[in-house]
Amino acid sequence: MKLAIDSSQSSGSIALHDKGKLVYSAYFDLRVTHSETLMPAIDNAIKLSGVGPEALSEILVCVGPGSFTGLRIGLATAKGIAFARKIPVSSYNSLQMAAYPCTIAGKKILSVIDAKMKEIYVALYRPDLSLIENPQVIAPIDLLDWDLTDTIITGSGAPIVSEVLKDSAIKQNVAPSYFHTLKAELLFAISDLIPPTHYDAEALADLEPYYLRASTAQIKKKNSHNL
Amino acid sequence: MKLAIDSSQSSGSIALHDKGKLVYSAYFDLRVTHSETLMPAIDNAIKLSGVGPEALSEILVCVGPGSFTGLRIGLATAKGIAFARKIPVSSYNSLQMAAYPCTIAGKKILSVIDAKMKEIYVALYRPDLSLIENPQVIAPIDLLDWDLTDTIITGSGAPIVSEVLKDSAIKQNVAPSYFHTLKAELLFAISDLIPPTHYDAEALADLEPYYLRASTAQIKKKNSHNL
Numbered sequence: 443m444k445l446a447i448d449s450s451q452s453s454g455s456i457a458l459h460d461k462g463k464l465v466y467s468a469y470f471d472l473r474v475t476h477s478e479t480l481m482p483a484i485d486n487a488i489k490l491s492g493v494g495p496e497a498l499s500e501i502l503v504c505v506g507p508g509s510f511t512g513l514r515i516g517l518a519t520a521k522g523i524a525f526a527r528k529i530p531v532s533s534y535n536s537l538q539m540a541a542y543p544c545t546i547a548g549k550k551i552l553s554v555i556d557a558k559m560k561e562i563y564v565a566l567y568r569p570d571l572s573l574i575e576n577p578q579v580i581a582p583i584d585l586l587d588w589d590l591t592d593t594i595i596t597g598s599g600a601p602i603v604s605e606v607l608k609d610s611a612i613k614q615n616v617a618p619s620y621f622h623t624l625k626a627e628l629l630f631a632i633s634d635l636i637p638p639t640h641y642d643a644e645a646l647a648d649l650e651p652y653y654l655r656a657s658t659a660q661i662k663k664k665n666s667h668n669l
Numbered sequence: 670m671k672l673a674i675d676s677s678q679s680s681g682s683i684a685l686h687d688k689g690k691l692v693y694s695a696y697f698d699l700r701v702t703h704s705e706t707l708m709p710a711i712d713n714a715i716k717l718s719g720v721g722p723e724a725l726s727e728i729l730v731c732v733g734p735g736s737f738t739g740l741r742i743g744l745a746t747a748k749g750i751a752f753a754r755k756i757p758v759s760s761y762n763s764l765q766m767a768a769y770p771c772t773i774a775g776k777k778i779l780s781v782i783d784a785k786m787k788e789i790y791v792a793l794y795r796p797d798l799s800l801i802e803n804p805q806v807i808a809p810i811d812l813l814d815w816d817l818t819d820t821i822i823t824g825s826g827a828p829i830v831s832e833v834l835k836d837s838a839i840k841q842n843v844a845p846s847y848f849h850t851l852k853a854e855l856l857f858a859i860s861d862l863i864p865p866t867h868y869d870a871e872a873l874a875d876l877e878p879y880y881l882r883a884s885t886a887q888i889k890k891k892n893s894h895n896l
Contacts, residue, residue: 464850467696472718479717490706491699546821546844547774594773617773620858623691631847 443497445484445523446626449476449516450508450536451555451598456483457627458491466491467627476515484519498527502629502638505533505652507555507563507577513651521646532629532638535652537565537577539628540597543621545569545635547594552585554599562599563654571636579655582606596621670724672711672750673853676703676743677735677763678782678825683710684854685718693718694854703742711746725754729856729865732760732879734782734790734804740878748873759856759865762879764792764804766855767824770848772796772862774821779812781826789826790881798863806882809833823848 443465446457453471457464466487470479488495503520506513524531541553548569555563562582566575575588582602595603596617604616632638641649656664670692673684680698684691693714697706715722730747733740751758768780775796782790789809793802802815809829822830823844831843859865868876883891 462846463698464696465698467694469691469694470717471690471692474717474719490697490701492701542847543770544773546771546848618858618861619689620769620854620861621773623854627847627850631845634845634847 443491443493444500444502444630445498446502446629447480447484447516447520448504448536448539448624448626448629449480449512449519450504450506451512451624452509453624454479454512454516455624455626456480456487457625457630458487459627459630460491464627464630467625469623469625476512480515480519484523495523495527498523498529500529501531502626502633503531503533504536504539504624504626504629505650506536507557507579507652507654508536510651510653513653517649517651521649524643524646528643530643531641531646531649532633533641533649534629534632534638535577536624537563537597538567538571538632538636539624540622541565541567541571542628542632542635544594544596544617545571549615550574550590550593552588552590552593552595552603554595554597554603556599556602557655561655562602564599566593571632577652577654586610598622598624670718670720671727671729671857672725673729673856674707674711674743674747675731675763675766675851675853675856676707676739676746677731677733678739678851679736680851681706681739681743682851682853683707683714684852684857685714686854686857687718691854691857694852696850696852703739707742707746711750722750722754725750725756727756728758729853729860730758730760731763731766731851731853731856732877733763734784734806734879734881735763737878737880740880744876744878748876751870751873755870757870758868758873758876759860760868760876761856761859761865762804763851764790764824765794765798765859766851767849768792768794768798769855769859769862771821771823771844772798776842777801777817777820779815779817779820779822779830781822781824781830783826783829784882788882789829791826793820798859804879804881813837825849825851
């Protein structure tokens with residue numbers, strides 16, 4: 443049985459896969475922190491499945507980009523279970539997750555996640571999730587220089603992009619909001635398409651959040667050193 | 670806050686929407702019956718949201734086709750809460766739900782659900798979920814007479830259809846299994862696209878399962894009468 447975890451955004455989710463099939467998933471975007479919801483949700487899922495933690499053979503986790511604290515909680519949880527059970531962890535980034543539900547359309551996919559502070563995390567994919575433009579953090583207006591012809595725009599940052607592009611010559615194809623939601627079960631689906639970044643039980647220390655930019659605290663610290 | 674319920678298949682799921690946004694969802698495909706999982710899941714969802722049942726303003730429910738017992742449990746649960754709270758219930762069928770994740774592709778969608786007993790529930794949709802072929806129960810081989818050019822095949826019955834079509838001249842485009850999963854939150858997404866069948870608190874008695882065919886028990890009873 444495989445466990446998937448995503449706490450990279452304000453929302454969080456977990457999912458269980460058994461014999462290639464989704465058997466359980468839970469998603470929450472409530473005013474409760476990941477530290478309060480994540481482990482109880484995993485515990486509940488395992489109990490409902492009628493098995494114990496010893497049934498877990500692999501953990502899939504989203505490494506970001508996204509919320510700094512959320513990512514730390516998700517990765518710590520994944521590492522903790524993997525360490526205790528001596529099982530491997532596989533990871534994907536949140537832009538791959540946001541892109542996946544649009545792969546069915548067979549077009550280029552602009553995957554966008556709101557990075558706050560007037561920036562977006564963004565990557566451009568082919569329908570097989572191979573990269574056209576690497577994940578990066580940019581100002582939305584910078585997208586005017588990208589080739590977005592015949593491209594589906596998706597992810598939590600899609601409305602921001604839509605607003606920026608509305609006065610441009612680019613004909614927009616924004617996915618409905620259903621397609622923007624990041625869910626842990628997407629990690630299983632992506633693993634059928636592309637190999638994950640893999641960490642065996644000995645390499646867990648190498649599993650780090652994928653921040654794409656320094657946190658506000660890190661920027662402040664750096665700036666204060668430069669004074 | 671709106672509650673969505675699907676127990677039309679062996680899997681079951683619930684979801685909560687607040688101010689147009691998914692805030693909670695749970696999905697289970699375990700060896701536990703809907704009668705054991707559905708109400709506790711709804712209770713847990715409402716509690717986690719920090720509100721009470723009085724926050725619910727509408728219920729969306731899947732009416733089938735699917736599992737006879739599952740449908741009865743789902744509809745009874747929806748009616749019970751709606752009756753107690755005097756709120757309306759809206760419904761969609763399971764073939765619309767299975768089709769929705771493929772609407773992003775802009776092609777015709779063949780939505781197929783395994784009806785057991787060597788039959789399938791099937792309907793053919795345009796990308797806006799308008800009907801080309803009405804929901805019906807057929808033998809998979811009957812699809813050889815349908816125009817399935819440039820059509821995405823999806824739903825739990827997609828592998829059955831794929832097997833039947835493999836020796837035909839039809840070029841197949843079967844959605845990956847991620848897209849087949851029926852989830853209650855799809856009910857919210859569909860309601861942005863097409864109006865549901867609506868039952869106000871006084872019309873709840875009209876809300877019936879959408880079976881498409883008689884149950885095995887009903888067929889046996891009818892046959893025994895004809896002896």
